[in-house]
Amino acid sequence: MAHTLKPLTVAIVGRPNVGKSTFFNRLVGRRLALVDDRPGVTRDRREGEAKLGDLALTIIDTAGLEEADADSLEGRMRAQTERAVADADVSVFLIDARAGVTPADRHFADLLRRSGKPVVLVANKCEGAAGEGGFYDAYSLGFGEPVPFSAEHGLGLADLVLALEEHASEDAVPGSARRDEESGPVRVAVVGRPNAGKSTLVNKLIGEDRMLTGPEAGITRDSISVDWQWKGRPVRLVDTAGLRRKARVQAKLEKLSVGDALRAIRAAEVVILVLDEKSPFDKQDLQIADLVTKEARALVIAVNKWDLTEDPKSRMNEMREMADRLLPQVRGMPLVPVSGLTGHGLGKLMEAVFTIREKWETRVPTSALNRWFGALMEHHPPPAVAGRRIKLRYVTQASNRPPTFVVFGTRTEALPESYRRYLLNGLRDAFDLVGVPVRLHLRKTENPFEKGS
Structure with a gap:
């Protein structure tokens, strides 16, 4: 019997001018809400339908929650918002990550808690470094892990869907109240310089000549997505255009191809960087690898054209040394010799993809993290x-995908960079996070579990 999609009703709430209407427009896919830089543009409740993945939603855009006299226009707007919260299945509480948590945010966090309805906290405007501080401050609001989002750029939709599905009924998500992350395909982007053999490699993996190949560099201009299975596990492979140096990106078409490749990297979970065995780790290879790690994606390096290697053992030792020296931020990343022409090493390549993805999704048990941190502080405290x-008082894992940790303490801004690296390397070694990007943030705040400290 087919499931009817009973929409999950979601109210978007927050103080004025945090981007609620832009967020609403992004979800419904149309510019139904008026957007302006002035606070308080939205006055009435506005509803729209949205479909995100398997989740059907009725979205309610509300006026900014403002403290005001009940008889004033602002007071009536607030009453409309409170009714929207009461009518909704879940509220999305939007804050501005660039502005950080304000007293008004804290006031309305209390109001939402008193409503008794589920709340998903979304830190909007998280694109770039300017939003990092506000994102981590959002933990202090008491709604758990915030969803990092950019309504302007459409970043964070996948994480938002997972957060909303926690509150969905069986009618809203076909077959299940929650969707297991493993049920979706592993998203893998294949990147590299032009003519490194990316399309030949993808064709050999999927067992058909799906991608146009040839000796000419730059044949692939669009990112081509292929749904495929490896040992019964679904994979979405994306073959991308070759990424050239910026100075060489002249034609408008190639500029678009580069942008498409960057979007493929951001949408991926694992990125396979294809190197040419005859000229590996040149400047452009390193720039691409650095881009992948800055986007915090799991990285696997495929050394292609291995069938032409004369001394495989010594060459692999040389490649391993080069990889760890030139890319210390993901030291120990999988390095797999392959041949897109003969199929050599492709099984090991896909094993590496699934292994590194599992590390990238690691969630360290709180008890194990606290034991490690306590022992570290006892034997080697900060100078x-x-x-x-x-x-340094306390550490918590803020999120995974990639593993992200926050250390709370006093005078964290004065902590030497060498000690920060020591903490990062300790986390990698203690919890088998070698080879994946690990993020560590330092926050000058009290331990949230120590009341009155």
């Missing part, structure tokens, strides 16, 4: 700087 002690 004193300018005669004053730095005290």
Whole structure:
């Protein structure tokens, strides 16, 4: 019997001018809400239908929650918003990550808690480094892990869907109240310089000549997505255009291809960087690898054209040394010799993809993290700087995909970079996170579990 999609009703709430209407437009896919830089543009409740993945939604855009007299226009707007929260299955509480958590945000967090309805906290405007501080401050609102989002650029939709599915009924998601992340395909982008053999490699993996190939560089201009299975596990492979140096990106068409490749990297979970065995780790290869790690995607390096290698063992030792020296931020990443022409090493390549993805999704148990941190502080506490002690009180894992940790303490801004690297390397070694990007943030705040400290 077919499931009827009973929409999940979602109210978008937050103080004025945090981007609620832009967020609403992004979800419904149309510019139904008026957007302006002035606060308070939205006055009435506005509804729209949205379909995100398997999830059917009724979205309610509301006026900014403002403290105001009940008889004033602002007061009536607030009453409309409170009714929307009461009518909704779940509220999306939007904050501006660039502005950080404000007293108004804290006031309305209390109001939402009193409503008794589920709340998904979304930190909007998270694109770029400017939103990082506000994103981590959002934990202090008490709604758990915030969803990093950019309504302007459409980043974070997948994480938002997973958060909303936690509150969906069986009618809203066909067959299940929650969708297991493993049920979706593993998203893999194949990137590299022009003529490194990416399309030949993808064709050999899927067992058909799906991609146009040839000796000419730059044949692939669009990112081509292929749904495929490896040992019964679904994979979405994306073959991308070759990424050239910026100075060589002249033609408008190629500029578009590069942009498409960058979007493929951002949408991927694992990125396979294809190198040419005869000229590996040139400047452009390293720039691409750096881009992948900055986007915090799991990286697998495929050394292609291995069938032409004369001394495989010594060459692999040389490649391993080069990889770890030139890419220390993902030291120990999988390095797999392959041949897109003969199929050599493709099984090991896909094994590496699934292994590194599992590490990239690691969630460290809180008890194990606390034991590790306590032992570290006891045996090697932070050094004193300018005669004053730095005290690191507590560590938490803020998120996975990639593993992201936050250390709370006093005078964290004075912590030497060498000690920060020590913490990062300790996390990698203790919890088998070698080879994946690991993020570590330092926050100057009290331990949230120590009341009144």
